[in-house]
Each structure stands twice: as C-alpha cells, then as structure tokens.
Amino acid sequence: MKAFYPKNGRVILHVDMNSFFASVEMAENPALKGKPLAVAGNPKERKGIIVTCSYEARKFGVKTTMPVWEAKKRCPDLLIVPPRFDLYKKASAEMFSILRAYSPLVEPVSIDEGYVDITGLEELGTPPAIAESIQQQILAELDLPSSIGIAPNKFLAKTASDMKKPMGITILRKRDIPRLLWPRPLIEMHGVGGKTAEKLNGCGLFTIGDLAHADDFLLKQLLGIRGIRLKERANGRDPRPVDPESVNVTKSVGRMVTLSKDTGDEHQIDAVLKKLADETAERMRKKEVAATNVGIMIRYADRKTVTRSKKSGGPVESGDALFQAARTLFIRNWNGQPVRLLGITASGLTDRKAEAEQLSLFSYEEAAKKEPLYEAISRLRKKFGEQIIQTGREAGKRPPDPRG
Template structure:
C-alpha cells in the first residue's frame, strides 16, 4: 500500500522569462522600455536575423527569425541591438540562483527557462508563484510567466497561455476544456512538419491526438507518437532533475553563409570549419558521437537533414568532416545553399566509447598498442585520471567552451562547488 507521501501529487512550476534578451537590455538601459526593440545577430551582414524582440515590436508583426530588413520595413522605428551574451549569461545565473532560494529542485532547460518542483513547499502554489514573479521583476527587472501543473508538460503548456507576466494554473481535469480544443500545432513538442503528418491520419486538434489510434501513431511517428498521445492526455512521468544540465544529447554547430552559394569549394570549406568546431566541443565534453547529421538549408528556406550511424564513435575532426562530406555530396541538390550544420548524435562518455577493430583500422590500432600499454601502466600507478589521451577532463568538471545553451548553467554549478 502506498503511503500518503507517495500519493502526494507533484506541483511543478515552469518559469519562462519573457523576451529574455530584450528584457535584459531594457533592465540595463531603462530608456529602451516601452519601445520596439530587437536583438539581431549581425545587422551589417546577411546574418541579420531577429533573435528576439520586445512585445512592443511584436505588435508591429516583428518576430523571431525574421530578416532584419523585413522587420525594419514593417516597423521603421525599430531599435536594434547586438546580442550581449556575457550579460545574458550573468543575468541567467542570477535568475536561477533566485529560483534556488525556494527549492533545490530546479532544472534549467535553457538560458531563460526552467522547471521547479515545489511539492514540498508549505505555501500555496499560486502565492509562491506570485512571490517568485514579483522578485524576478523587482530584483532583476525581468518579466516572467509561470505555469503551475502536476507535471512538466502541463506546466510548460500553462506558462505559454498568458504572456507577458502571466501565472496560469492547469489541472488535469481542465485538459478537455483548456487543451483539447486547440489546433494540434499549438501543442508543445509538435512542430509544423509533425502537425502535417498528423493531419494525414485525421488528427487536427489535441483532442484528436488524445484519442488517436496507437498503431497509426506508432507507424507514423514511432515511439514518439505514443509519447505525444500520452502528453495530450496529461501524462508525463518526467521528474525535475537538477543534474540534467550534465546531459548532452547532441553537439552541433551551424552557420549562415554570407550569401546563397552553389560553390562546392566554399561549401566544403564551411563543412570543414563546422567539423572542427564540433570536434572541439565533443573533446571538451569528453564524449564521442555515434551518429552524425548534416543540415542543408536552401535559398528558399527549405531545410533537409540527413543522418547516418558511424561504424565507430568518434570525436576526430577529420573523421567528422569526411562523414559529413559524404552525407552532403550525396544529398545536395545543387541548388543555392543558405545554411549548413553538422551535429554529432547518440553521444557516449569517453569511458564507454569503444572502437570496433576491422580490416581497415586494425593496422593503425596495432601501431598505437605500445603507447596504449604505457598509458595503462601510468594509470595503474598514478590513478585512472592521471593521463587522458586527447581529453581535457571529466565531464562534470569540464566547463569551458561549452555550447551557449549549457555553459552558463555549468558555470553556476561550478561557482556553487567553489
């Protein structure tokens, strides 16, 4: 028989900062408040894409990923600022430090949003949410929206229901009235392509998904189809995990070219640059990629991603480049390319990475065997971590040069340890 504690329903907050980059800029410079403001990657070049914008700018139709020239056309008074990533990281750390004052069960999921498990808090959830929202605004001058629900999915859904400065409580019993009538593309976790696929089997609303046939869903979307159906029914067993910032599901880099091009030399040179970056980040995180994907975005914004399983996990830049080159040359349609990306997937820790010896790699491995034996002898004498070939350190202590979506989180953890 379950105890009362085990039966206690969870209370999960999803805290989502409103227009985070723009809000941080306004907090730094109050003269920007109330004005249409956009943060843009590179105003002088083709990479002038809107990263985020204030709600005042959104009233004119300005939105994320919009080209700067178009944003200025529909909003002539638009104020443009370059991103200040150091400032955003610092502010994000302050934001998460504030959240941890109320519970250690805080899971950052990006620079501007995170989950909190406040089940054990004695104060009423609505009152606690008001306190947190008020402190974020008073202490950091940052607006936020907070979703309150019994699980992560519903909390995330709730936080999106009212922006900016919203607090929304979403109970499971409210799913049929608040969630099911919505179009399927408005459900968190479903993009436009997935929505298009679902419509082919008669799924147009979240209610349709909640009542869809399991066999059809699995055939169409794999196991993710069943998972999405569970979410549509308010089922989400995921816990709030403060340690999830150490989990790396993939490592990738992409870049927008200065101009659309069909130059194979330029495209391959760009791929090599991306392979170098991905390799460096894999080594920095002490992980190996077991599969690789290449993303090609054409001049008309149509995007194709192609992947392949690698024979052996790798973090070697030349191996990454060669595999990426094969994928690219096989699937490139010769149309002008706007953006290229490489991502290493199915990551494994260095300690669990293995290499399959075959006819082609055996000779090279044999040549390295004396060196490997020497390394093992040194490890036996001085410890497992005395020498690491090509690795900078263990994952949880390896905090430099990480991706922008993770490094500010890891810095925060490092400060706590220090």
C-alpha cells in the same frame, strides 16, 4: 492548503522569461522600455538577422530570424542593438539562483526557462503564492518579466506558462484539459513540430483532442513510440521528474548499419556514412539537440572493431556537418581493409536553443539562415527520395547504392 498539494502528486512550476534578451537590454538601459526593440546581428547592415525582440516590436509582426531590413520595413521605429551574450548568461545565472532559493529541485531547460518542483513546500504558501513571489522577486531584483505555469507535471506546466505572456501566472489542472487543451490545433502542442503535425493532419488528426483519442496502432505506424508518448501528453500524463542533474548527463544518439557485403570501395563507404549522418541528424532534430562530439565505429571483415571520436569546434546538428566530421575520422583511422559495419554517434548533446544563444554572432546568423534550407531539403528527400537533392560533391561522384 491540502487541496493545492495533492497527497500522491507533484506540483511543478515552469518559469519562462519573457523576451529574455530584449528584456535584459531594457533592464540595463531603462530608456528602451516600452519601445519596439530588437536584438540583432550586424544592425547597421541589411543582412542582419533578428535574434529576439520586445513585445512592442512583435505587435508589428517582427519575429526571430527575420532579416533586419524586413523588420525595419514592418516597424520603421524599431530600435536595434547588438547581442551581448555574456550579459544574458549573467542574468540567466542570477535568475536560476533565485529559483534555487525556493527549491533544490530546479531543472534548467535553456538559458531563459526552467522547471521548479515545489511539492511539499506548504510552509512557503500556496503554489500560486509561491509563483507570485518568484515572479515579483525576479522583477524586483533583476527587472525582468516572466511567465509561470503551475501544474502536476512538466508538460502541463510548460503548456500553462505559454498561455499568458508577458507576466502571466496560469494554473493548468488535469480536469482543465478537455476545455483548455483539446480544442487547440496540434501545432500549438509542446513537442509537436510542423512535420509531425502534417503527418497527423494527414490521418485526420487536427486538434490536441484528436491526438488524445487517437488509435495507438495508427500512432505507432506514424511516429513509433514517440506517437504513444505524445498521446500520453495530450491526455495530461507526463511522469518525467524535475531533474537538477539533467544538464550534466552526457547523452548520445547515433546510427549504425551492417553492410550487405564487406566493401573497401570509398564511394560506397561515403554513401553509407552520408545516410547514417542524415539519419542521426534527423533524430537530433526531433530531440531538438545539437552535438559537441562526433564519433565513428568501423568493424572489419575479421570483426575487429575500431571506435574513434573527436570534439567539434562548435555545435553540430546538420547531416552535412556530421558527415564531414565522420568522414574525416574514417579517413584517419581506416586501415584500407574491407569494412563490414559502420556507425556514427553524436554525443555531448545540448539543447539547440541554448546552444544557438551562445554561438558567436556570425555563427548564429549562418545557422538561422540555413535552418529553413535544412528543413526544406529534409522534406524534399522524404517525399521524393534521397537522390532528389545532392551536394556538389555527391552529384559529382554519384556513388552506387551501398547495398550492391
């Protein structure tokens, strides 16, 4: 038993529900089991978007955010049902209730996944036995499948849970990293998105092993402190504790800038606010969060400072949405005097995945459709400059450079 519970280490589980929405629908209607099933908006219309799908549907190439017409083309026998978010939230609450019966250290990550710290729970058995008990209890009581990763830290536990789906239990120890983790391409590493992978590939880093042995200075130049953190993860190091209160902590991201000279020119102010909004949105994208509150800071030439914020009607994550909210606040609170400093803050941050799952169906579809557009715009602006793509409003005004 001591071999399973290290004296100075942790034992952490990552519990990930398999094809959660579709599985809940199957639990409610057993006649759907074993069939290609998708949860989608406007299932009777060709413009509907796939929210999630069963593993039987995935075998045909059906994917999340795929248009219904394309999914039906790939899988003619695909069964489509509209989403029932209240039902999914209820199942999620019941799932987390089961996890908390094993340990008080449970950290929800989103509606369908969470970490459980089982360090010191030898009386419940070995970690694999505990994972098996959790998995079988969720299946027996909720009729829902899950995959569980067992590891000494959160990163490795998350990685392990992805290794075998559905209904998998995987142990990933630090000594297994060179064999199981390092040969994998970077894009498969948790925390590395497409843009990050492209940057690293461009410097000759293609596998997780390449990242694990990369030069610190190079990583700092490419990704800042995040590069060093990713290297730590690639080497199996992750000191983050399982924090049950993390979902209740109010966090924020933002950007501010002191202007090269005080200005009261609205075109220049708009240009600065837009730049700040885009930079804040980029930071939110990297953290994979959405904001429920937007704030601004205005500092005048006499150093008088005004801060104002407003709760948004729904999750905000794009640069355009942040800009519109910040500009509205600015107009309401600006006294017309020259401005020395401007700042935008996005707070009340929540996991983008969890927020998307709780959006109204229409909002979900619109967000799903726009996501590739925002990614494409961001790539073009980074490659060719901020002015390469402008909104109609921006193109009409074409404000001068805020630096004068």
